[in-house]
Amino acid sequence: MKKVFIFLLILFFLFLPKISSEYWTFIAIEVLIMGFFAMSFNLLMGYSGLLSFGHAGFFGVGAYTTAILLQHGFNSLFLILLIAIIVSLICSVVIGYLSVRQDEIYFAMITLGFGMMLYTIAHNWTDFTGGSDGLPLMNEPILNLFGKKISLISPENLYFFTFVIVFIGILILWKIINSPFGLILKGMRENKNRLNFSGGNISSIRLFAFTISGTLSGVAGFLFCLFSSMATPDFLHWSFSAKPVIMSILGGAWNFYGPMVGAAIFFALEQFIKMYTDNWMIFLGILLIPITILFPKGVLGTIYDYAKKRYNSKS
Amino acid sequence: MEGFVLNLLNGLSWGMLLFLISVGLTTVFGVMGILNFAHGSFYMLGAYFCLEIMKYFNSFWIGLIVAPLFVAILGFIIEKTLLNKIYARDVIFQLLLTFAILLILDDSVRFIWGPGYHVINPPDILSGSVKVFTHSYPVYRFFLIILGPVVAVILWGFFHFTKAGKIIRAVASDREMAEGVGLNAPLVFSLVFAFGCWLAGLGGALASPIESVAPSMGEKIIIESFIVVVIGGMGSFPGAFIGALILGLVESFGTNLIGEIQMAIPYLVLAIILLVKPTGLFGKKIA
Amino acid sequence: MTTQKKDTILKVDNIHHSYGKFKVLNGISLEVKRGGITALIGPNGAGKTTFYNVISGKFPPTRGKIYFNNIDITGFPPHKIVKLKLLRSFQITNIFPELTVEENILIPLILKRGKCYSFFKDLKKYKEFYIEAENIMNNLGLIEFKNRTVSELAYGDKRLVEIGITFASDPEMILLDEPTAGMNPAETERTVNLIKDLSEKSNVTFFITEHDMNVVFSVSEYIFVLHQGSLLAQGTPEEIKNNQEVKEAYLGGSV
Numbered sequence: 126m127k128k129v130f131i132f133l134l135i136l137f138f139l140f141l142p143k144i145s146s147e148y149w150t151f152i153a154i155e156v157l158i159m160g161f162f163a164m165s166f167n168l169l170m171g172y173s174g175l176l177s178f179g180h181a182g183f184f185g186v187g188a189y190t191t192a193i194l195l196q197h198g199f200n201s202l203f204l205i206l207l208i209a210i211i212v213s214l215i216c217s218v219v220i221g222y223l224s225v226r227q228d229e230i231y232f233a234m235i236t237l238g239f240g241m242m243l244y245t246i247a248h249n250w251t252d253f254t255g256g257s258d259g260l261p262l263m264n265e266p267i268l269n270l271f272g273k274k275i276s277l278i279s280p281e282n283l284y285f286f287t288f289v290i291v292f293i294g295i296l297i298l299w300k301i302i303n304s305p306f307g308l309i310l311k312g313m314r315e316n317k318n319r320l321n322f323s324g325g326n327i328s329s330i331r332l333f334a335f336t337i338s339g340t341l342s343g344v345a346g347f348l349f350c351l352f353s354s355m356a357t358p359d360f361l362h363w364s365f366s367a368k369p370v371i372m373s374i375l376g377g378a379w380n381f382y383g384p385m386v387g388a389a390i391f392f393a394l395e396q397f398i399k400m401y402t403d404n405w406m407i408f409l410g411i412l413l414i415p416i417t418i419l420f421p422k423g424v425l426g427t428i429y430d431y432a433k434k435r436y437n438s439k440s
Numbered sequence: 441m442e443g444f445v446l447n448l449l450n451g452l453s454w455g456m457l458l459f460l461i462s463v464g465l466t467t468v469f470g471v472m473g474i475l476n477f478a479h480g481s482f483y484m485l486g487a488y489f490c491l492e493i494m495k496y497f498n499s500f501w502i503g504l505i506v507a508p509l510f511v512a513i514l515g516f517i518i519e520k521t522l523l524n525k526i527y528a529r530d531v532i533f534q535l536l537l538t539f540a541i542l543l544i545l546d547d548s549v550r551f552i553w554g555p556g557y558h559v560i561n562p563p564d565i566l567s568g569s570v571k572v573f574t575h576s577y578p579v580y581r582f583f584l585i586i587l588g589p590v591v592a593v594i595l596w597g598f599f600h601f602t603k604a605g606k607i608i609r610a611v612a613s614d615r616e617m618a619e620g621v622g623l624n625a626p627l628v629f630s631l632v633f634a635f636g637c638w639l640a641g642l643g644g645a646l647a648s649p650i651e652s653v654a655p656s657m658g659e660k661i662i663i664e665s666f667i668v669v670v671i672g673g674m675g676s677f678p679g680a681f682i683g684a685l686i687l688g689l690v691e692s693f694g695t696n697l698i699g700e701i702q703m704a705i706p707y708l709v710l711a712i713i714l715l716v717k718p719t720g721l722f723g724k725k726i727a
Numbered sequence: 728m729t730t731q732k733k734d735t736i737l738k739v740d741n742i743h744h745s746y747g748k749f750k751v752l753n754g755i756s757l758e759v760k761r762g763g764i765t766a767l768i769g770p771n772g773a774g775k776t777t778f779y780n781v782i783s784g785k786f787p788p789t790r791g792k793i794y795f796n797n798i799d800i801t802g803f804p805p806h807k808i809v810k811l812k813l814l815r816s817f818q819i820t821n822i823f824p825e826l827t828v829e830e831n832i833l834i835p836l837i838l839k840r841g842k843c844y845s846f847f848k849d850l851k852k853y854k855e856f857y858i859e860a861e862n863i864m865n866n867l868g869l870i871e872f873k874n875r876t877v878s879e880l881a882y883g884d885k886r887l888v889e890i891g892i893t894f895a896s897d898p899e900m901i902l903l904d905e906p907t908a909g910m911n912p913a914e915t916e917r918t919v920n921l922i923k924d925l926s927e928k929s930n931v932t933f934f935i936t937e938h939d940m941n942v943v944f945s946v947s948e949y950i951f952v953l954h955q956g957s958l959l960a961q962g963t964p965e966e967i968k969n970n971q972e973v974k975e976a977y978l979g980g981s982v
Contacts (some may be wrong), residue, residue, distance in 0.1 A: 234669075255517065305843065
């Protein structure tokens with residue numbers, strides 16, 4: 126039943142650009158990228174119990190690596206992706222190493238600090254990053270697939286490219302949470318002390334989780350750079366780091382697909398509200414208040430729990 | 441020499457403002473365990489309220505006294521209606537809720553006063569400038585440099601010699617103990633939060649003559665005061681003072697020494713201090 | 728078996744510990760023999776839990792040495808001490824609350840087998856882990872709760888899960904801090920029998936603290952008495968029962 130559902134969902138995503146307008150294809154791309162970003166982030170928040178408030182930093186590092194390489198005439202997208210992965214991996218290891226000994230709010234603070242450090246670098250190192258204006262893509266990104274050249278300027282092509290990369294990324298996350306390491310992460314979320322007294326090295330486990338999460342966020346940034354045809358310092362700002370947090374909470378951090386669903390809800394709301402007013406932030410704030418107060422497990426998580434209780438009491 | 445003195449003065453005056461903001465943030469964190477993302481927005485509101493009050497009374501001094509009170513009242517209401525619902529909950533929800541408050545306050549200000557800059561003139565008595573070597577230096581900044589330590593001493597006296605201050609300090613240094621003696625009465629929390637907001641509002645009103653009053657002013661200062669609070673040790677009063685001074689001075693001297701990475705300096709300071717002392721300069725070991 | 732029992736598994740040499748100015752442990756030296764059940768008793772505030780915290784690496788002693796199997800483990804972090812097979816369970820129920828009983832037991836098994844950093848292989852493919860977990864759950868009488876979330880279990884069963892987690896790490900020695908604290912008489916009896924049973928079936932050395940003297944005298948073969956951070960007496964249950972100093976310490980301390 127579940128497999129059929131997932132199969133149908135994949136089918137739907139495959140044919141989406143054929144049945145929808147270009148406008149909605151663009152929104153679908155954004156949802157896929159941001160949802161994937163939120164899912165990578167949620168490996169830390171939902172599965173490991175660590176709230177990083179600097180994940181936009183890694184996202185931005187992926188985006189800037191892509192923009193800079195494209196500007197300097199690199200034309201193999203796969204090579205660029207590989208380099209983006211390596212660069213965000215290095216950043217994650219270094220920042221992770223400095224952060225993982227902290228707990229809870231302290232962890233959130235220090236990751237926020239390092240994320241903003243990356244932001245200021247992007248913002249101030251004008252020669253290299255274009256400063257506050259950002260770095261537009263000068264060259265058309267072209268995918269070279271078995272000798273066939275596919276331009277990613279076309280929304281449909283970009284959609285499929287994004288879909289494939291995100292699909293692989295989600296598969297990796299899925300593998301990880303179902304591996305022994307995945308259970309260890311949940312154990313750390315539940316009771317890190319007990320894990321430590323069962324032989325788990327907390328700092329090292331956290332560093333691995335942080336690195337995986339940060340690197341995949343960099344991949345999301347790579348895609349986002351292609352999508353928006355530029356990289357700007359905004360991608361690294363701490364208010365951008367709040368997005369995956371909000372999406373995860375909206376969709377439910379304890380559910381694997383929750384953050385992706387949260388991203389879809391987020392963009393649907395944004396589109397809807399922006400039809401009427403420019404003050405989207407006020408509405409987001411007003412919306413967040415009942416969510417944080419009334420839905421301790423996120424919107425989907427709470428509904429899911431409620432349904433489960435109903436089901437259990439019936440049977 | 442001249443450059444040195446000017447940097448010193450700039451660093452001190454900015455440090456004193458940072459201190460006012462950070463001490464509120466750190467007190468609220470110490471007592472309630474909540475890190476308030478919206479703290480910078482209360483700072484911004486202090487400036488805007490001051491601006492608004494000056495329209496009616498045309499006196500900076502009245503604005504300086506009344507604006508922080510309004511900010512405190514707003515803080516009190518927010519604590520009573522929203523924050524008190526999530527003390528028992530995960531850090532994530534606390535941060536998100538204060539973030540939501542930030543979004544609402546910042547966008548409301550943009551809606552009411554517009555996105556542009558406003559300028560507030562310092563009162564006549566403080567509006568001139570003094571010759572420092574060949575440069576003229578605004579009197580108002582001297583006022584801040586003097587005011588900072590005065591406020592610090594008053595706060596220190598409040599925390600050490602009054603009953604209310606002692607309670608706050610006791611709760612801030614050991615929340616569990618405070619809960620044990622029954623100090624987690626809702627009113628203490630509301631008042632402490634209002635007090636933190638009052639300090640933020642005071643900082644905002646004081647900053648209004650030297651900073652341009654704009655919706656983004658809160659966002660700028662909140663990150664820096666986060667850094668102050670973390671490097672000083674979260675919940676620590678002397679930590680906030682020393683941390684603010686360090687950050688103010690390092691930033692001010694950094695402008696000359698290193699051009700491009702100047703804005704990254706606060707974060708480098710943060711990284712270095714946390715590497716050497718993970719709990720901050722005056723922080724206690726986390727159990 | 729008798730010759731083996733004379734061999735020392737844990738040796739504590741003159742350890743001190745203080746919280747700030749407050750001294751909790753004042754130079755305790757003792758040796759625990761391999762096998763069987765040894766008890767550590769003492770009135771409230773004698774320093775039992777602190778003693779366990781120091782041995783298990785939660786914090787290092789301010790002075791003194793700890794040897795486990797003749798290895799100096801003073802100042803080792805907890806996860807390293809666990810690798811040497813010295814395990815502890817906790818006075819406050821210390822489990823992974825929102826995971827199932829099976830998952831609770833699987834976690835120490837994964838760590839023990841060094842599969843913590845296995846990122847991509849499906850956990851379900853490690854059949855041997857599930858078999859071992861099944862065994863442990865059978866031994867503890869937890870098998871019927873296998874797929875239940877631990878936070879939903881009754882208090883006594885949670886404590887058993889806690890012991891199960893400790894046991895799954897394949898210990899040579901287990902420090903059990905107040906295993907029957909807060910249990911009703913039925914649960915206490917079940918737990919006591921279980922510990923006896925585990926001790927007989929395995930080669931694990933149990934070192935327990937316990938406030939219930941009936942439990943202590945019925946299960947343990949050797950007893951240490953702590954009082955005000957120092958070792959007051961040691962001996963067989965018979966000797967301790969008749970020790971005048973111990974009686975006074977208990978009367979003076981708790982009544």
